[in-house]
Amino acid sequence: MKKQQKFKVAENESIQDCLQRMREAGYSPIKRYEKPVFKENEDGSHEVFKQEIEFVGKLIES
Numbered sequence: 001m002k003k004q005q006k007f008k009v010a011e012n013e014s015i016q017d018c019l020q021r022m023r024e025a026g027y028s029p030i031k032r033y034e035k036p037v038f039k040e041n042e043d044g045s046h047e048v049f050k051q052e053i054e055f056v057g058k059l060i061e062s
Contacts, residue, residue: 002059004030009053018055027057 005027009018022029032055039049 004059005057007055007057009055015053018053022055022057025057026060028060029055030058031056 035052036048037050038046
């Protein structure tokens, strides 16, 4: 089994749901990354469309 694994917060999932999914898989969060996703408007300008959140989980040793 991997010692670390990435977990991305799904489109219709809350952060708490993602953290619960990590715990159920046997991982504890150690890092959190947030990345903006931009969209281009018709006039050529850019704006933030959404925020992608990803956690890095460490395998819980028992």
